[in-house]
Amino acid sequence: MLDLTLIKAITLDLDDTLWPIWPAIERAEKALDDWLSQHAPMTAALFANPAARHEIREHVIRSRPEFKHNLSAxxxxxxxxxxxxxxxxxxxxxxxxxxxxxxxxxVTLFEDALLALEFLSSRFPLVALSNGNADIQRIGISNYFRTSISAQQFGVGKPDPRIFHAAAGSVEVAPAHVLHVGDDAALDVLGALNCGMQTVWVNRTEHLWTHAGEPHETVTSLTELCDLFPR
Incomplete structure (x- = not known):
């Protein structure tokens, strides 16, 4: 069970926790394809082949291991x-x-995201903690967060305990006093549990839990998350 009295800070996953990621990626891919069609048509034709696109990406990952956690690079x-x-x-x-x-x-935020950010940030320091390359300043939500830590910035990603410890350290709070909130069972929940944090699993799509360790709480929305705290 979640012990609310221990919580002094909250770390929040971004993609698929505050907004659905794939609609944004699909729009971004389309914008890139349209731009390449105008400025580099041969490259656009190459990228139109899914197998070729996949091979190029895999080649980059193999040849540039230093980019492992840097999606932008x-x-x-x-x-x-x-x-x-x-x-x-x-x-x-x-x-x-x-x-x-x-x-x-x-991105298009989930309907419950802004109210939840307002509620939570008025009570705790929030840290954005993501393996992705979202920019909370560009998105327009940076004012709700004390800081943001990403895998590409830090050099390792969730579930590595080092990035969770860095998030806790960024607000000068021990991991035992941090609540981590995210949608990914392995990366978010198990990763945070392994470094002694409390966890809330945001399960919007009724996935079954299939792991040995369990989150302290499971919610289907960020509104339910906020309802865990006294008003």
């Missing part, structure tokens, strides 16, 4: 490699990535 380098293979200007990669990244951050 992987995407940018994949675009650069595709431009090079298509005999078009690799310098276009920066502008192409900028188009993708702008759309990737044009």
């Amino acid at each position: 992987i995407r940018r380098e994949a675009i650069r490699l595709a431009l090079y293979r298509s005999r078009e200007n690799p310098l276009l990669a920066e502008d192409a990535f900028a188009v993708f990244y702008a759309e990737r951050n044009r």
Whole structure:
């Protein structure tokens, strides 16, 4: 059971916890494809082949292991490699990535997200903790957070305990006094449990829990999360 008296800070996952990620990624992919069609049509044709797109991404991951947790760098380098293979200007990669990244951050928050952020941030310091490359300032929610820690910034991602410890340290709170909230059973819940944090699993789609360790609480919305706290 969740012990509310221990909580001094909250770490929050972003993608699929505060907004659905795949609609934003699909829009970003479309914006990138449209831009490449205008400025680098041979590269656009190459990326239109899913197998070729996958092979390029895997090549980047294998050849640049330092990019393992840096989704932005992987995407940018994949675009650069595709431009090079298509005999078009690799310098276009920066502008192409900028188009993708702008759309990737044009997310649609879940209906319960803003009210939950207002409620929680008025009571606890919040830390955004993500394996993704979302920019909370671009999205317009940075004022709710004390700080933001991402895998690409930190160098390792969830469920590695180091990133959870860094999140707790960023607000000068011991892990035992942190509540981590997220949608991913393994990355969020088990990762946080393994470093001594309390956890709330945000299970919006009625997934079954299949792991040995269990979250302290399970909710189907951020409204239910807020209802756990006295008003």
